Amino acid sequence: MNENKPLIFITNDDGYLAKGVSVLAETVKDMGEIVVFVPDLPRSGMSGAITTSHALRAHIYKREENITTYVCNGTPVDCVKLALNEFLDRKPDIILSGINHGSNAGISVLYSGTMGAAIEGCIFDIPSVGFSLCDHAADADFEETKKVVRKIAKKVLEKGLPKRVCLNVNIPAGEVKGIKVATQTQGKWVSEYHRSKDGNGNDVFWLTGNFENWETDNEKTDEWVLANGYAAVVPVKIDATAYEFVDELNNLLIDKIL
Amino acid sequence: MNENKPLIFITNDDGYLAKGVSVLAETVKDMGEIVVFVPDLPRSGMSGAITTSHALRAHIYKREENITTYVCNGTPVDCVKLALNEFLDRKPDIILSGINHGSNAGISVLYSGTMGAAIEGCIFDIPSVGFSLCDHAADADFEETKKVVRKIAKKVLEKGLPKRVCLNVNIPAGEVKGIKVATQTQGKWVSEYHRSKDGNGNDVFWLTGNFENWETDNEKTDEWVLANGYAAVVPVKIDATAYEFVDELNNLLIDKIL
Numbered sequence: 001m002n003e004n005k006p007l008i009f010i011t012n013d014d015g016y017l018a019k020g021v022s023v024l025a026e027t028v029k030d031m032g033e034i035v036v037f038v039p040d041l042p043r044s045g046m047s048g049a050i051t052t053s054h055a056l057r058a059h060i061y062k063r064e065e066n067i068t069t070y071v072c073n074g075t076p077v078d079c080v081k082l083a084l085n086e087f088l089d090r091k092p093d094i095i096l097s098g099i100n101h102g103s104n105a106g107i108s109v110l111y112s113g114t115m116g117a118a119i120e121g122c123i124f125d126i127p128s129v130g131f132s133l134c135d136h137a138a139d140a141d142f143e144e145t146k147k148v149v150r151k152i153a154k155k156v157l158e159k160g161l162p163k164r165v166c167l168n169v170n171i172p173a174g175e176v177k178g179i180k181v182a183t184q185t186q187g188k189w190v191s192e193y194h195r196s197k198d199g200n201g202n203d204v205f206w207l208t209g210n211f212e213n214w215e216t217d218n219e220k221t222d223e224w225v226l227a228n229g230y231a232a233v234v235p236v237k238i239d240a241t242a243y244e245f246v247d248e249l250n251n252l253l254i255d256k257i258l
Numbered sequence: 259m260n261e262n263k264p265l266i267f268i269t270n271d272d273g274y275l276a277k278g279v280s281v282l283a284e285t286v287k288d289m290g291e292i293v294v295f296v297p298d299l300p301r302s303g304m305s306g307a308i309t310t311s312h313a314l315r316a317h318i319y320k321r322e323e324n325i326t327t328y329v330c331n332g333t334p335v336d337c338v339k340l341a342l343n344e345f346l347d348r349k350p351d352i353i354l355s356g357i358n359h360g361s362n363a364g365i366s367v368l369y370s371g372t373m374g375a376a377i378e379g380c381i382f383d384i385p386s387v388g389f390s391l392c393d394h395a396a397d398a399d400f401e402e403t404k405k406v407v408r409k410i411a412k413k414v415l416e417k418g419l420p421k422r423v424c425l426n427v428n429i430p431a432g433e434v435k436g437i438k439v440a441t442q443t444q445g446k447w448v449s450e451y452h453r454s455k456d457g458n459g460n461d462v463f464w465l466t467g468n469f470e471n472w473e474t475d476n477e478k479t480d481e482w483v484l485a486n487g488y489a490a491v492v493p494v495k496i497d498a499t500a501y502e503f504v505d506e507l508n509n510l511l512i513d514k515i516l
Contacts, residue, residue: 047335048305048368055454055462077305077369082463085450107381109498110306111335123365123446147516159510164444165500167507178515181508183499186422188381192343196313204313205340235500235507240367241441242423242493249425249439249493252417256437258405 006032006157009092009121011079013100013113015042016061016071020099023142024131025067027149031157032093036069037083039076044102045207046075046113048120056082076117084124094157095121098131099149101140105132105170105222105232106185106211115168115236122166122238127156129166134226135173144176148231151179168234172226182232185221187213264290264415267350267379269337271358271371273300274319274329278357281400282389283325285407286354289415293350294327295341297334302360303465304333304371306378314340334375342382352415353379356389357407359398363390363428363480363490364443364469373426373494380424380496385414387424392484393431402434406489409437419493426492430484440490443479445471 008028012021016038025034037058051074058072058079070087072079076097084091097117104112114130121128129152133145148171161167168184192209215221222232266286270279274296283292295316309332316330316337328345330337334355342349355375362370372388379386387410391403406429419425426442450467473479480490 042311045308045310046305047307047374049307049333049371050303050305050369050465052303052465053300055456055464056451057456057460057462075307078465081447081450081465086453086463107496110377110381110496111308113307116305119368123368125446144516151516152511155511162500162503162506165503176516179511181504181511183501183504184497186497188383189339192339193314195344198313198315202315204315205344206313207308207310207339233507233511234498235503236498237500238365238368239442239444240492240494240498242420242495243441245420245423245493246439246441248420249491253410253413253437253439253491258402258409258434258436 006093007090008032008034009083009095010034010036011076011097011117012038013043013046013076015039018101019139020101023146024096024099024149027146028096028153029066031153034067035088036067037072037079039079040071040073043075043113045111046116047111048077048116049075051075051078058082058087076113077120080117080120092126095126095128096153099142099145100132102136103132103134103170104130104168105226106187109168109184109236118166119236119238122164125163127161129156129169131169133171133173145171148176148179164238165235168236169231170222170226171231172229175229176231177229180225180230180232182222182225182234183220184234185213185223186215187211264351265348266290266292267341267353268292268294269334269355269375270296271301271304271334273297276359277397278359281404282354282357282407285404286411287324289411290351292325293346294325295330295337297337298329298331301333301371303369304374305369306335306374307333309333309336316340316345334371335378338375338378350384352411353384353386354411357400357403358390360394361390361392361428362388362426363484364445367426367442367494376424377496380422383421385419387414388426390428391431392428403429406434406437422496423493426494427489428480428484429489430487433487434489435487438483438488438490440480440483440492441478442492443471443481444473445469
Protein backbone atom coordinates (compact mmCIF):
# COMPACT_ATOMS: atom_id res chain seq x y z
CA MET A 1 0.00 0.00 0.00
CA ASN A 2 1.06 3.55 -0.64
CA GLU A 3 1.52 5.12 2.80
CA ASN A 4 1.83 8.67 1.50
CA LYS A 5 -1.72 8.94 0.28
CA PRO A 6 -4.75 8.92 2.55
CA LEU A 7 -6.39 5.50 2.69
CA ILE A 8 -10.05 5.76 1.70
CA PHE A 9 -12.10 2.72 2.70
CA ILE A 10 -15.36 2.18 0.83
CA THR A 11 -18.17 -0.25 1.52
CA ASN A 12 -21.91 -0.48 0.82
CA ASP A 13 -24.99 -2.60 1.40
CA ASP A 14 -26.15 -3.05 -2.19
CA GLY A 15 -23.27 -5.42 -2.97
CA TYR A 16 -20.31 -5.40 -5.34
CA LEU A 17 -22.36 -5.11 -8.55
CA ALA A 18 -24.22 -1.94 -7.55
CA LYS A 19 -23.64 1.18 -9.61
CA GLY A 20 -23.57 3.32 -6.45
CA VAL A 21 -20.36 1.85 -5.06
CA SER A 22 -18.51 2.10 -8.39
CA VAL A 23 -19.57 5.72 -8.71
CA LEU A 24 -18.41 6.41 -5.15
CA ALA A 25 -14.94 4.93 -5.78
CA GLU A 26 -14.56 6.78 -9.09
CA THR A 27 -15.68 10.05 -7.50
CA VAL A 28 -12.99 10.09 -4.80
CA LYS A 29 -10.16 8.14 -6.45
CA ASP A 30 -7.98 11.20 -6.89
CA MET A 31 -8.14 11.90 -3.15
CA GLY A 32 -6.22 8.84 -1.95
CA GLU A 33 -5.61 5.12 -2.22
CA ILE A 34 -8.96 3.35 -2.48
CA VAL A 35 -9.91 0.01 -0.92
CA VAL A 36 -13.44 -1.17 -1.72
CA PHE A 37 -14.60 -4.04 0.55
CA VAL A 38 -18.21 -4.97 -0.14
CA PRO A 39 -20.81 -7.73 0.30
CA ASP A 40 -21.09 -10.42 -2.40
CA LEU A 41 -24.89 -9.95 -2.44
CA PRO A 42 -27.31 -7.10 -1.84
CA ARG A 43 -27.59 -6.72 1.95
CA SER A 44 -30.06 -3.86 2.22
CA GLY A 45 -31.76 -3.33 5.56
CA MET A 46 -28.98 -5.10 7.45
CA SER A 47 -28.61 -2.30 10.00
CA GLY A 48 -25.70 -3.06 12.37
CA ALA A 49 -26.03 -6.82 11.86
CA ILE A 50 -22.97 -9.04 12.35
CA THR A 51 -22.54 -12.65 11.25
CA THR A 52 -22.34 -15.05 14.17
CA SER A 53 -23.63 -18.28 12.62
CA HIS A 54 -21.05 -19.02 9.94
CA ALA A 55 -17.48 -18.17 8.96
CA LEU A 56 -16.60 -15.16 6.83
CA ARG A 57 -14.34 -15.13 3.82
CA ALA A 58 -13.18 -12.45 1.42
CA HIS A 59 -11.10 -12.28 -1.74
CA ILE A 60 -9.80 -9.69 -4.17
CA TYR A 61 -12.28 -9.30 -6.99
CA LYS A 62 -10.58 -6.58 -9.01
CA ARG A 63 -7.37 -4.55 -9.01
CA GLU A 64 -7.45 -1.27 -10.93
CA GLU A 65 -5.10 1.66 -10.79
CA ASN A 66 -5.52 3.00 -7.25
CA ILE A 67 -8.63 0.93 -6.50
CA THR A 68 -8.52 -2.57 -4.97
CA THR A 69 -11.91 -4.27 -4.62
CA TYR A 70 -12.60 -7.13 -2.19
CA VAL A 71 -15.81 -9.14 -2.05
CA CYS A 72 -16.97 -10.65 1.26
CA ASN A 73 -19.80 -13.01 2.25
CA GLY A 74 -20.87 -10.85 5.19
CA THR A 75 -22.98 -7.86 6.12
CA PRO A 76 -21.81 -4.25 5.70
CA VAL A 77 -20.64 -4.20 9.34
CA ASP A 78 -18.82 -7.51 8.80
CA CYS A 79 -17.03 -5.90 5.84
CA VAL A 80 -15.75 -3.06 8.01
CA LYS A 81 -14.77 -5.31 10.91
CA LEU A 82 -13.12 -8.03 8.80
CA ALA A 83 -11.17 -5.59 6.63
CA LEU A 84 -9.90 -3.55 9.57
CA ASN A 85 -9.04 -6.57 11.71
CA GLU A 86 -7.56 -8.85 9.05
CA PHE A 87 -7.02 -7.32 5.61
CA LEU A 88 -5.70 -3.76 5.84
CA ASP A 89 -2.09 -2.86 6.61
CA ARG A 90 -2.99 0.54 7.98
CA LYS A 91 -5.97 2.31 9.49
CA PRO A 92 -8.15 4.12 6.93
CA ASP A 93 -8.22 7.91 7.07
CA ILE A 94 -11.89 7.92 6.16
CA ILE A 95 -14.72 5.42 5.64
CA LEU A 96 -17.32 6.12 2.96
CA SER A 97 -20.39 3.90 2.67
CA GLY A 98 -22.74 3.78 -0.30
CA ILE A 99 -23.76 5.36 -2.48
CA ASN A 100 -27.01 3.66 -1.47
CA HIS A 101 -29.74 3.24 -4.05
CA GLY A 102 -32.62 4.67 -1.99
CA SER A 103 -33.18 7.03 0.93
CA ASN A 104 -31.87 6.42 4.45
CA ALA A 105 -33.43 9.55 5.90
CA GLY A 106 -35.64 9.67 8.99
CA ILE A 107 -35.99 6.51 11.05
CA SER A 108 -34.45 4.47 8.21
CA VAL A 109 -31.03 5.27 9.64
CA LEU A 110 -31.79 2.51 12.16
CA TYR A 111 -32.45 -0.16 9.49
CA SER A 112 -29.82 0.90 6.97
CA GLY A 113 -26.86 -1.33 6.19
CA THR A 114 -25.18 1.68 4.58
CA MET A 115 -25.37 3.51 7.90
CA GLY A 116 -24.57 0.33 9.87
CA ALA A 117 -21.17 0.36 8.13
CA ALA A 118 -20.65 4.09 8.76
CA ILE A 119 -21.54 3.65 12.45
CA GLU A 120 -19.06 0.75 12.64
CA GLY A 121 -16.35 2.97 11.16
CA CYS A 122 -17.19 5.52 13.83
CA ILE A 123 -16.83 2.86 16.55
CA PHE A 124 -13.32 2.28 15.11
CA ASP A 125 -12.71 6.02 15.64
CA ILE A 126 -12.43 6.73 11.91
CA PRO A 127 -14.30 9.67 10.31
CA SER A 128 -17.20 7.94 8.55
CA VAL A 129 -19.93 9.02 6.17
CA GLY A 130 -22.88 7.16 4.65
CA PHE A 131 -24.24 8.44 1.31
CA SER A 132 -27.70 7.62 -0.06
CA LEU A 133 -29.42 8.83 -3.20
CA CYS A 134 -33.22 9.00 -2.99
CA ASP A 135 -33.66 6.85 -6.09
CA HIS A 136 -33.98 3.05 -5.98
CA ALA A 137 -33.30 2.53 -9.68
CA ALA A 138 -30.33 0.26 -10.45
CA ASP A 139 -29.25 2.73 -13.16
CA ALA A 140 -29.95 5.88 -11.10
CA ASP A 141 -28.32 9.13 -12.24
CA PHE A 142 -25.53 10.04 -9.79
CA GLU A 143 -24.20 13.18 -11.55
CA GLU A 144 -25.49 15.68 -8.97
CA THR A 145 -24.75 13.27 -6.13
CA LYS A 146 -21.07 13.16 -7.09
CA LYS A 147 -20.73 16.87 -6.33
CA VAL A 148 -22.13 16.35 -2.84
CA VAL A 149 -19.87 13.35 -2.25
CA ARG A 150 -16.72 15.21 -3.33
CA LYS A 151 -17.49 18.25 -1.23
CA ILE A 152 -18.24 16.31 1.96
CA ALA A 153 -15.49 13.70 1.54
CA LYS A 154 -12.90 16.46 1.05
CA LYS A 155 -14.06 18.41 4.09
CA VAL A 156 -14.15 15.38 6.34
CA LEU A 157 -10.77 14.13 5.12
CA GLU A 158 -9.31 17.57 5.84
CA LYS A 159 -11.04 18.40 9.14
CA GLY A 160 -12.16 15.03 10.59
CA LEU A 161 -15.26 14.53 12.71
CA PRO A 162 -15.77 14.55 16.48
CA LYS A 163 -15.34 11.24 18.29
CA ARG A 164 -18.45 9.01 18.25
CA VAL A 165 -20.22 11.02 15.54
CA CYS A 166 -20.62 9.99 11.91
CA LEU A 167 -22.66 11.50 9.08
CA ASN A 168 -25.84 10.32 7.35
CA VAL A 169 -25.95 12.12 3.99
CA ASN A 170 -29.10 11.79 1.85
CA ILE A 171 -29.29 13.34 -1.60
CA PRO A 172 -32.50 14.10 -3.49
CA ALA A 173 -33.02 12.76 -7.01
CA GLY A 174 -32.69 15.38 -9.74
CA GLU A 175 -31.06 18.77 -9.33
CA VAL A 176 -29.46 19.47 -5.92
CA LYS A 177 -29.75 23.07 -4.70
CA GLY A 178 -27.09 22.77 -2.02
CA ILE A 179 -26.32 21.07 1.30
CA LYS A 180 -28.09 21.54 4.64
CA VAL A 181 -27.31 20.15 8.07
CA ALA A 182 -30.46 18.48 9.44
CA THR A 183 -31.94 16.32 12.20
CA GLN A 184 -33.42 12.82 11.98
CA THR A 185 -37.12 13.21 11.10
CA GLN A 186 -39.43 11.66 13.69
CA GLY A 187 -41.91 9.22 12.19
CA LYS A 188 -42.44 5.58 11.42
CA TRP A 189 -43.15 3.19 8.58
CA VAL A 190 -46.79 2.17 8.14
CA SER A 191 -48.70 -0.39 5.98
CA GLU A 192 -45.51 -2.35 5.94
CA TYR A 193 -46.49 -5.62 4.23
CA HIS A 194 -47.90 -6.77 0.94
CA ARG A 195 -49.70 -10.08 1.58
CA SER A 196 -49.63 -12.66 -1.19
CA LYS A 197 -49.76 -16.46 -1.55
CA ASP A 198 -46.99 -18.97 -2.12
CA GLY A 199 -47.36 -21.88 -4.56
CA ASN A 200 -49.25 -23.91 -1.93
CA GLY A 201 -51.75 -21.15 -1.16
CA ASN A 202 -50.14 -20.13 2.14
CA ASP A 203 -49.90 -16.48 3.16
CA VAL A 204 -46.55 -14.81 2.69
CA PHE A 205 -45.63 -11.21 3.51
CA TRP A 206 -43.37 -8.91 1.51
CA LEU A 207 -41.89 -5.81 3.09
CA THR A 208 -43.11 -2.54 1.59
CA GLY A 209 -44.72 0.48 3.33
CA ASN A 210 -44.78 4.25 3.52
CA PHE A 211 -42.92 6.61 5.81
CA GLU A 212 -45.34 8.51 8.04
CA ASN A 213 -43.67 11.84 8.76
CA TRP A 214 -44.61 13.32 12.14
CA GLU A 215 -42.74 16.58 11.53
CA THR A 216 -43.86 17.67 8.07
CA ASP A 217 -43.49 21.38 8.94
CA ASN A 218 -40.11 21.16 10.67
CA GLU A 219 -37.56 22.79 8.36
CA LYS A 220 -34.70 21.35 10.39
CA THR A 221 -35.51 17.72 9.55
CA ASP A 222 -33.84 15.65 6.86
CA GLU A 223 -37.16 14.83 5.16
CA TRP A 224 -38.01 18.54 4.84
CA VAL A 225 -34.56 19.37 3.52
CA LEU A 226 -34.78 16.59 0.90
CA ALA A 227 -38.31 17.50 -0.16
CA ASN A 228 -37.05 21.02 -0.80
CA GLY A 229 -34.24 19.96 -3.10
CA TYR A 230 -31.21 19.99 -0.77
CA ALA A 231 -28.86 17.23 0.34
CA ALA A 232 -29.41 16.55 4.06
CA VAL A 233 -26.48 15.89 6.42
CA VAL A 234 -27.48 14.45 9.82
CA PRO A 235 -24.78 13.95 12.46
CA VAL A 236 -25.37 10.51 14.02
CA LYS A 237 -24.19 9.37 17.46
CA ILE A 238 -23.07 5.91 18.52
CA ASP A 239 -23.91 6.53 22.19
CA ALA A 240 -27.63 5.67 22.35
CA THR A 241 -28.03 6.57 26.05
CA ALA A 242 -31.04 8.83 26.71
CA TYR A 243 -29.14 10.96 29.27
CA GLU A 244 -32.09 13.31 29.71
CA PHE A 245 -34.15 10.42 31.07
CA VAL A 246 -31.63 9.01 33.57
CA ASP A 247 -33.01 10.94 36.59
CA GLU A 248 -36.63 10.18 35.73
CA LEU A 249 -35.78 6.51 35.30
CA ASN A 250 -34.10 6.53 38.70
CA ASN A 251 -37.39 7.76 40.16
CA LEU A 252 -39.45 5.29 38.14
CA LEU A 253 -37.38 2.37 39.45
CA ILE A 254 -37.03 3.93 42.89
CA ASP A 255 -37.21 0.65 44.75
CA LYS A 256 -34.20 -1.08 43.28
CA ILE A 257 -33.80 -3.84 45.83
CA LEU A 258 -34.92 -7.25 44.61
CA MET B 259 -58.00 -12.28 22.52
CA ASN B 260 -58.94 -11.20 26.01
CA GLU B 261 -59.24 -7.42 25.88
CA ASN B 262 -59.46 -6.96 29.62
CA LYS B 263 -55.95 -8.06 30.35
CA PRO B 264 -52.85 -6.16 29.21
CA LEU B 265 -51.35 -7.63 26.06
CA ILE B 266 -47.71 -8.54 26.64
CA PHE B 267 -45.76 -9.11 23.41
CA ILE B 268 -42.59 -11.16 23.70
CA THR B 269 -39.84 -11.74 21.15
CA ASN B 270 -36.15 -12.62 21.18
CA ASP B 271 -33.14 -13.19 18.94
CA ASP B 272 -32.09 -16.64 20.13
CA GLY B 273 -35.07 -18.28 18.44
CA TYR B 274 -38.08 -20.25 19.61
CA LEU B 275 -36.12 -23.06 21.25
CA ALA B 276 -34.09 -20.83 23.58
CA LYS B 277 -34.61 -21.25 27.30
CA GLY B 278 -34.51 -17.47 27.80
CA VAL B 279 -37.74 -16.75 25.95
CA SER B 280 -39.66 -19.54 27.70
CA VAL B 281 -38.46 -18.24 31.06
CA LEU B 282 -39.50 -14.71 30.09
CA ALA B 283 -43.04 -15.79 29.14
CA GLU B 284 -43.42 -17.89 32.30
CA THR B 285 -42.13 -15.06 34.47
CA VAL B 286 -44.75 -12.53 33.36
CA LYS B 287 -47.70 -14.76 32.43
CA ASP B 288 -49.78 -13.70 35.44
CA MET B 289 -49.49 -10.04 34.35
CA GLY B 290 -51.51 -10.28 31.14
CA GLU B 291 -52.27 -12.15 27.95
CA ILE B 292 -49.00 -13.31 26.39
CA VAL B 293 -48.14 -13.46 22.69
CA VAL B 294 -44.69 -14.84 21.90
CA PHE B 295 -43.59 -14.16 18.30
CA VAL B 296 -40.04 -15.34 17.70
CA PRO B 297 -37.55 -16.29 14.97
CA ASP B 298 -37.43 -19.89 13.77
CA LEU B 299 -33.64 -19.90 14.11
CA PRO B 300 -31.08 -18.16 16.32
CA ARG B 301 -30.70 -14.64 14.94
CA SER B 302 -28.11 -13.21 17.32
CA GLY B 303 -26.30 -10.07 16.24
CA MET B 304 -29.09 -9.06 13.88
CA SER B 305 -29.30 -5.50 15.24
CA GLY B 306 -32.17 -3.62 13.57
CA ALA B 307 -32.01 -5.78 10.42
CA ILE B 308 -35.15 -6.22 8.31
CA THR B 309 -35.73 -8.81 5.60
CA THR B 310 -35.97 -7.27 2.15
CA SER B 311 -34.86 -10.16 -0.08
CA HIS B 312 -37.52 -12.78 0.54
CA ALA B 313 -41.08 -13.12 1.83
CA LEU B 314 -41.88 -13.63 5.50
CA ARG B 315 -44.21 -16.23 6.92
CA ALA B 316 -45.33 -17.11 10.44
CA HIS B 317 -47.46 -19.78 12.09
CA ILE B 318 -48.72 -20.71 15.52
CA TYR B 319 -46.30 -23.16 17.06
CA LYS B 320 -47.94 -23.68 20.43
CA ARG B 321 -51.05 -22.62 22.36
CA GLU B 322 -50.88 -22.88 26.12
CA GLU B 323 -53.10 -21.36 28.77
CA ASN B 324 -52.58 -17.62 28.34
CA ILE B 325 -49.51 -17.99 26.06
CA THR B 326 -49.74 -18.18 22.26
CA THR B 327 -46.41 -18.77 20.49
CA TYR B 328 -45.78 -17.92 16.82
CA VAL B 329 -42.66 -18.82 14.89
CA CYS B 330 -41.48 -16.59 12.02
CA ASN B 331 -38.72 -16.88 9.39
CA GLY B 332 -37.49 -13.32 9.98
CA THR B 333 -35.23 -11.25 12.17
CA PRO B 334 -36.28 -9.95 15.62
CA VAL B 335 -37.35 -6.63 14.04
CA ASP B 336 -39.32 -8.53 11.37
CA CYS B 337 -41.12 -10.38 14.19
CA VAL B 338 -42.23 -7.10 15.78
CA LYS B 339 -43.22 -5.50 12.48
CA LEU B 340 -45.03 -8.52 11.06
CA ALA B 341 -46.94 -9.29 14.26
CA LEU B 342 -48.05 -5.69 14.77
CA ASN B 343 -48.97 -5.12 11.14
CA GLU B 344 -50.61 -8.45 10.33
CA PHE B 345 -51.16 -10.82 13.27
CA LEU B 346 -52.33 -8.96 16.38
CA ASP B 347 -55.90 -7.74 16.93
CA ARG B 348 -54.83 -5.00 19.33
CA LYS B 349 -51.74 -2.99 20.15
CA PRO B 350 -49.55 -4.54 22.85
CA ASP B 351 -49.32 -2.72 26.18
CA ILE B 352 -45.68 -3.66 26.51
CA ILE B 353 -42.97 -5.38 24.44
CA LEU B 354 -40.41 -7.55 26.21
CA SER B 355 -37.43 -8.93 24.28
CA GLY B 356 -35.16 -11.74 25.43
CA ILE B 357 -34.13 -13.01 27.81
CA ASN B 358 -30.95 -13.00 25.75
CA HIS B 359 -28.29 -15.60 26.48
CA GLY B 360 -25.29 -13.24 26.76
CA SER B 361 -24.57 -9.59 27.54
CA ASN B 362 -25.82 -6.68 25.44
CA ALA B 363 -24.10 -4.03 27.53
CA GLY B 364 -21.82 -1.30 26.20
CA ILE B 365 -21.53 -0.90 22.44
CA SER B 366 -23.23 -4.31 21.94
CA VAL B 367 -26.58 -2.54 22.11
CA LEU B 368 -25.87 -1.56 18.49
CA TYR B 369 -25.39 -5.16 17.30
CA SER B 370 -28.03 -6.81 19.45
CA GLY B 371 -31.10 -8.39 17.86
CA THR B 372 -32.69 -8.41 21.31
CA MET B 373 -32.34 -4.64 21.45
CA GLY B 374 -33.23 -4.28 17.75
CA ALA B 375 -36.66 -5.68 18.64
CA ALA B 376 -37.02 -3.42 21.70
CA ILE B 377 -36.06 -0.38 19.62
CA GLU B 378 -38.65 -1.39 17.01
CA GLY B 379 -41.30 -1.60 19.73
CA CYS B 380 -40.29 1.89 20.78
CA ILE B 381 -40.70 3.12 17.17
CA PHE B 382 -44.27 1.74 17.40
CA ASP B 383 -44.69 3.90 20.51
CA ILE B 384 -45.05 0.91 22.84
CA PRO B 385 -43.10 0.73 26.13
CA SER B 386 -40.32 -1.74 25.30
CA VAL B 387 -37.61 -3.49 27.28
CA GLY B 388 -34.76 -5.81 26.23
CA PHE B 389 -33.44 -8.25 28.85
CA SER B 390 -30.06 -9.99 28.65
CA LEU B 391 -28.37 -12.33 31.10
CA CYS B 392 -24.55 -12.21 31.05
CA ASP B 393 -24.27 -15.97 30.53
CA HIS B 394 -24.11 -17.57 27.07
CA ALA B 395 -24.90 -21.09 28.29
CA ALA B 396 -27.98 -22.68 26.69
CA ASP B 397 -29.03 -23.94 30.15
CA ALA B 398 -28.13 -20.72 32.01
CA ASP B 399 -29.66 -20.21 35.46
CA PHE B 400 -32.34 -17.50 35.23
CA GLU B 401 -33.58 -17.60 38.87
CA GLU B 402 -32.13 -14.22 39.90
CA THR B 403 -32.92 -12.75 36.49
CA LYS B 404 -36.62 -13.52 36.91
CA LYS B 405 -36.79 -11.16 39.90
CA VAL B 406 -35.33 -8.33 37.82
CA VAL B 407 -37.70 -9.06 34.92
CA ARG B 408 -40.80 -9.07 37.16
CA LYS B 409 -39.85 -5.85 38.89
CA ILE B 410 -39.10 -3.90 35.71
CA ALA B 411 -41.96 -5.34 33.64
CA LYS B 412 -44.44 -4.44 36.41
CA LYS B 413 -43.14 -0.89 36.75
CA VAL B 414 -43.10 -0.24 33.01
CA LEU B 415 -46.57 -1.76 32.54
CA GLU B 416 -47.86 0.49 35.32
CA LYS B 417 -46.01 3.73 34.51
CA GLY B 418 -45.01 3.48 30.84
CA LEU B 419 -41.88 5.02 29.37
CA PRO B 420 -41.27 8.37 27.66
CA LYS B 421 -41.79 8.50 23.91
CA ARG B 422 -38.78 7.34 21.86
CA VAL B 423 -37.01 5.77 24.82
CA CYS B 424 -36.73 2.03 25.54
CA LEU B 425 -34.70 0.11 28.12
CA ASN B 426 -31.62 -2.09 27.77
CA VAL B 427 -31.51 -4.28 30.88
CA ASN B 428 -28.46 -6.47 31.47
CA ILE B 429 -28.29 -8.86 34.41
CA PRO B 430 -25.09 -10.33 35.83
CA ALA B 431 -24.71 -14.09 36.22
CA GLY B 432 -25.00 -15.34 39.79
CA GLU B 433 -26.47 -13.39 42.68
CA VAL B 434 -27.94 -9.99 41.82
CA LYS B 435 -27.49 -7.30 44.49
CA GLY B 436 -30.11 -4.92 43.06
CA ILE B 437 -30.87 -2.69 40.06
CA LYS B 438 -28.99 0.44 38.95
CA VAL B 439 -29.75 2.91 36.17
CA ALA B 440 -26.63 3.24 33.98
CA THR B 441 -25.16 4.69 30.78
CA GLN B 442 -23.84 2.86 27.70
CA THR B 443 -20.15 2.09 28.36
CA GLN B 444 -17.83 3.62 25.78
CA GLY B 445 -15.50 1.10 24.21
CA LYS B 446 -15.13 -1.25 21.29
CA TRP B 447 -14.59 -4.88 20.42
CA VAL B 448 -10.99 -5.89 19.60
CA SER B 449 -9.25 -9.03 18.24
CA GLU B 450 -12.51 -9.83 16.60
CA TYR B 451 -11.71 -12.86 14.44
CA HIS B 452 -10.42 -16.36 14.85
CA ARG B 453 -8.76 -17.36 11.59
CA SER B 454 -8.99 -20.99 10.53
CA LYS B 455 -9.04 -23.05 7.30
CA ASP B 456 -11.93 -24.57 5.39
CA GLY B 457 -11.71 -28.07 3.86
CA ASN B 458 -9.85 -26.70 0.84
CA GLY B 459 -7.22 -24.88 2.88
CA ASN B 460 -8.72 -21.42 2.36
CA ASP B 461 -8.77 -18.85 5.14
CA VAL B 462 -12.08 -18.37 6.93
CA PHE B 463 -12.80 -16.00 9.79
CA TRP B 464 -15.03 -16.64 12.81
CA LEU B 465 -16.34 -13.77 14.88
CA THR B 466 -15.01 -13.69 18.45
CA GLY B 467 -13.25 -10.86 20.30
CA ASN B 468 -13.02 -9.00 23.59
CA PHE B 469 -14.73 -5.82 24.71
CA GLU B 470 -12.19 -3.08 25.36
CA ASN B 471 -13.72 -0.87 28.05
CA TRP B 472 -12.63 2.79 27.82
CA GLU B 473 -14.37 3.76 31.04
CA THR B 474 -13.31 1.13 33.55
CA ASP B 475 -13.50 3.58 36.48
CA ASN B 476 -16.85 5.16 35.58
CA GLU B 477 -19.37 3.92 38.14
CA LYS B 478 -22.24 5.20 36.03
CA THR B 479 -21.62 2.81 33.12
CA ASP B 480 -23.44 -0.46 32.54
CA GLU B 481 -20.20 -2.48 32.49
CA TRP B 482 -19.20 -1.13 35.92
CA VAL B 483 -22.64 -1.80 37.34
CA LEU B 484 -22.61 -5.39 36.03
CA ALA B 485 -19.05 -6.05 37.23
CA ASN B 486 -20.18 -4.98 40.70
CA GLY B 487 -23.10 -7.42 40.84
CA TYR B 488 -26.06 -5.22 39.91
CA ALA B 489 -28.50 -5.36 37.00
CA ALA B 490 -27.88 -2.36 34.70
CA VAL B 491 -30.78 -0.45 33.13
CA VAL B 492 -29.76 1.90 30.29
CA PRO B 493 -32.41 4.15 28.72
CA VAL B 494 -31.91 3.96 24.94
CA LYS B 495 -33.06 6.58 22.39
CA ILE B 496 -34.29 6.02 18.87
CA ASP B 497 -33.33 9.53 17.74
CA ALA B 498 -29.65 9.15 16.81
CA THR B 499 -29.12 12.82 15.93
CA ALA B 500 -26.01 14.32 17.57
CA TYR B 501 -27.76 17.63 18.37
CA GLU B 502 -24.69 18.96 20.21
CA PHE B 503 -22.72 18.79 16.95
CA VAL B 504 -25.24 20.49 14.64
CA ASP B 505 -23.70 24.00 14.97
CA GLU B 506 -20.14 22.74 14.59
CA LEU B 507 -21.15 20.76 11.52
CA ASN B 508 -22.74 23.85 10.05
CA ASN B 509 -19.37 25.58 10.42
CA LEU B 510 -17.45 22.60 9.06
CA LEU B 511 -19.59 22.55 5.92
CA ILE B 512 -19.81 26.34 5.79
CA ASP B 513 -19.70 26.49 2.01
CA LYS B 514 -22.82 24.53 1.20
CA ILE B 515 -23.26 25.58 -2.41
CA LEU B 516 -22.34 22.91 -4.94
